[in-house]
Each structure stands twice: as C-alpha cells, then as structure tokens.
Amino acid sequence: MQKSRDYAEWYSRYIDDELSAEEKQAFLKYLDENPQEKAIVQRLQSLQQNLAQLPPTDTSEGFETVLRTRIQIEKKIGYGAIHTFFQRWRMPFLGFATALVVFLVFSGLKGIRWDGMPTDETAVNHASMQNSLSLPASNINYTLDQFIASPSYSTDAASIHYQPAEDETMNKNQGVVVDSTGKIKQETTKTIPENLQLSY
Amino acid sequence: MEGREEQSKGKKPSDEELIARFQQGDIYAFDLIVKRYKQQLLNFVFRFLNNRELAEDVVQETFLRVYRKRHAYKQVAKFSTWIYTIAGNLSRTELRRRKRRKLFSLSDIGMEEKDYEIASDEFNPEKYTNTVMHEKIIQREINKLSSKFREVILLRDVQGLAYEEIAEIVNVPLGTVKSRVNRARLRLQEQLKKSL
Numbered sequence A: 001m002q003k004s005r006d007y008a009e010w011y012s013r014y015i016d017d018e019l020s021a022e023e024k025q026a027f028l029k030y031l032d033e034n035p036q037e038k039a040i041v042q043r044l045q046s047l048q049q050n051l052a053q054l055p056p057t058d059t060s061e062g063f064e065t066v067l068r069t070r071i072q073i074e075k076k077i078g079y080g081a082i083h084t085f086f087q088r089w090r091m092p093f094l095g096f097a098t099a100l101v102v103f104l105v106f107s108g109l110k111g112i113r114w115d116g117m118p119t120d121e122t123a124v125n126h127a128s129m130q131n132s133l134s135l136p137a138s139n140i141n142y143t144l145d146q147f148i149a150s151p152s153y154s155t156d157a158a159s160i161h162y163q164p165a166e167d168e169t170m171n172k173n174q175g176v177v178v179d180s181t182g183k184i185k186q187e188t189t190k191t192i193p194e195n196l197q198l199s200y
Numbered sequence B: 001m002e003g004r005e006e007q008s009k010g011k012k013p014s015d016e017e018l019i020a021r022f023q024q025g026d027i028y029a030f031d032l033i034v035k036r037y038k039q040q041l042l043n044f045v046f047r048f049l050n051n052r053e054l055a056e057d058v059v060q061e062t063f064l065r066v067y068r069k070r071h072a073y074k075q076v077a078k079f080s081t082w083i084y085t086i087a088g089n090l091s092r093t094e095l096r097r098r099k100r101r102k103l104f105s106l107s108d109i110g111m112e113e114k115d116y117e118i119a120s121d122e123f124n125p126e127k128y129t130n131t132v133m134h135e136k137i138i139q140r141e142i143n144k145l146s147s148k149f150r151e152v153i154l155l156r157d158v159q160g161l162a163y164e165e166i167a168e169i170v171n172v173p174l175g176t177v178k179s180r181v182n183r184a185r186l187r188l189q190e191q192l193k194k195s196l
Helices: A004-008 A010-015 A021-033 A035-052 A063-077 A079-111 A120-134 A144-149 B002-009 B015-023 B027-049 B052-068 B079-104 B111-116 B125-130 B135-142 B147-158 B163-170 B174-195
Strands: A141-143 A152-154 A159-163 A189-191 A197-199
Touching: A004 A010, A010 A021, A010 A035, A010 B174, A021 A035, A035 B147, A035 B174, A063 B027, A063 B052, B015 B027, B015 B079, B027 B052, B027 B079, B027 B147, B052 B079, B079 B147, B079 B163, B135 B147, B135 B174, B147 B163, B147 B174, B163 B174
Parallel strands: none
Antiparallel strands: A141 A189, A152 A159, A159 A197
16 A cells, blocks of 8 residues: 555645546556545545535626726826836936935934934034134144144145144143034134144 | 627637737737736735735736737747736735834734634534545635745635746746645645644
8 A cells, every 4th residue: 555645746736637548547446445545535526526616706786997097097197207207217316315314324423413413423424624724824723633643734725743742732631612503613723733644 | 899809709818919919009909918817816916915905906017017018928938827927026016015014003903803803602623534625724824834935835726826827937947846836735634723
C-alpha cells in the first residue's frame, strides 16, 4: 500500500477527471484500502459541487447607468490626457518633491526652529556676520564666542581664518548677548588686535 | 448596427468578436460585453473580497479599464482571460488597501469575525455527507483561505475556468496553479469539516 501523501496530489486530478485509466484504477484501489482517504475524496467532490452551485450575485439595478455616467464624465474631463500627463511626469515630480522635503528638513534642523523662528546659533551667526561685513576691513569686530566655538570663520564673500596670537587672552565663559532685533551688544564683541594674522 | 442585426438573427457573437467591434468604435459591442460579464465578474470579486459594495466598485472599474484600454487588448489571448486579469489585479489591490486600512484602524478589530458569525442551529452535521452546506459557511471558510488559494479556487471551482486560463490570469506556471488548487481544496474541506 502506497503512502497517502503520494496520492494527495492525485485528489484534484481525480476530481477533475485528469487521471489516465491506469492511474484511476490504481487510485480507486488505494481508496478502497484506505477508508479515511476515501472520505476526504468524497468530501472534496461534494465541496466542488457545492462551490459550482453557489448562487450567483446580481449587480445592483443602476449598475449599467452608473457605468455609462462614469464613462461620460471621463470623456468630458479627458481622463486619458490627464492620466498620461501624470504618468509621464510622476517620477520627476516625486523626485523634486522628495528633494524639496529633504532640503526643508535639513535647513530646518540646521537653522530654523520648528515654530519657524531662527535658532540662537543662527541668530548669532547672522548678526556677527552682519556686524563684520558692515564695518571697514581694517576694523572688523568678531564676537568672542564665535572664535571660541570655531577657529575658522567664513562669510559669503571670503573665508577668513582667525589664528589668535599667543598673548591674546580669551574669556571662554563670556556669553553673547543678542537683543530682540538679533544684533549683538557691543560689550560682547571684541576688536581684533593689530597683530592678528588673517589668511584669506 | 451590426451587433443588433446579429443579435436579432439569434447569432451570439464571441467575446473576441465583440471586443474587435468595440475597438472599431461600436459602443453597442461594449454594452454587450458589460451585460455578458457583469454578473460573473461580480460573483468572482464578491467572493474574493467578501464585500458587496466594494466588489461592485471593482467591477465598475474593471469595465472602465476595458473601455479605456480597449486598444491594448490583442487577440493572442482570450478576452475572458484579459478581463479576469484586470478584475483580479484590481481585487488584489483592493485587498491590500483594506489590509493596510485595517492595520491603522482600531475600530476594525473584530469586525471580520462579526461578519462571519452564523447561527449554529441552522446546520446539521449529519447532513454534511449529503453535501448540504450553507452558502454562508462556505463563504466564511473561503475567506479564511489566503488570497493566493482563494483566488485560484474561486476561478476554478466557482467560475469554472480552465487551469491554463487561471495560470495566465494569476501569472504563475500551470503546475503551480494545479498545486494551489489542490491545496486550497484540501484546506477548505478540512476547515468545513471542523466548522460543521
């Protein structure tokens, strides 16, 4: 007697009448010897009949009217043209939108608070930049904290590398006071000494 | 029109003839296609999605696609294969959408179970062997099958399509379809045996 699993794949072939005469004979013999398997096959046959006899589902009364209306609407608005346009430009548009979102997120993280106001650091950078650029080159004021935070300070016009002289003392604990307009108060800025080395 | 003349003579044009006429601009041929397929498509989609309203929307969309893409149909395949492929793809998309929605909707928890609840006193287990099985029980158990099994068993045993056609519709090899149908039948009869 063959194992049942060998015949399990024959169930559907038997039900669908796809077994050859020899196969069918062997299969029926196997079923006679295995009443449990025979019961499964009978249930499968019965299930197939029941599935075939499931009552059909009717469409609603207005089905065709709704369909015609939808077709008419599509014809009027020119679905094809709109659809083709969006299909063609979908990927470039998505790429642009993604790049824009990434840019906004990064610019937001770097300099803008989520409520839209500039961060303190940005305000300091912006104010100090304005101060330094509005004065003559020989009399440039730098904020002390700016130099403490970053030895190299760049503006849009040129990069200015600040290297403090050995005899220059810096008060690292000194804070920067920014008023409501974003300008830095004079007491928190320091005039560059004459022996300061600047490289461009 | 040509279609009306043939119908009045009692000739029944094939699906392929109808779509060919429709491709040449005969809107009446499209109407005949809709009349011929609306019920069987709804039957398939409804049993696949287990939601009448959604199923009707999907069938509407299927015909709209046929209307829009009529020139995409080539007579290398049977028209029924083509239209079932469209309906099957839309149904699968709808099923995925529903699953996603369910993931995010707490209110949906437990709804599926409620939909399937059936009064137990309606059924007599002794009648099982006499193939008296209620439609609702069968539908409930069909919906417990995975979508892969559900689709093939519906196409084969409810819609009565050939294995070759099903293989084209679900886009898998013929052997895979046969194996899936066999496994789906076994699983379904096992579930029905337990539920009755």
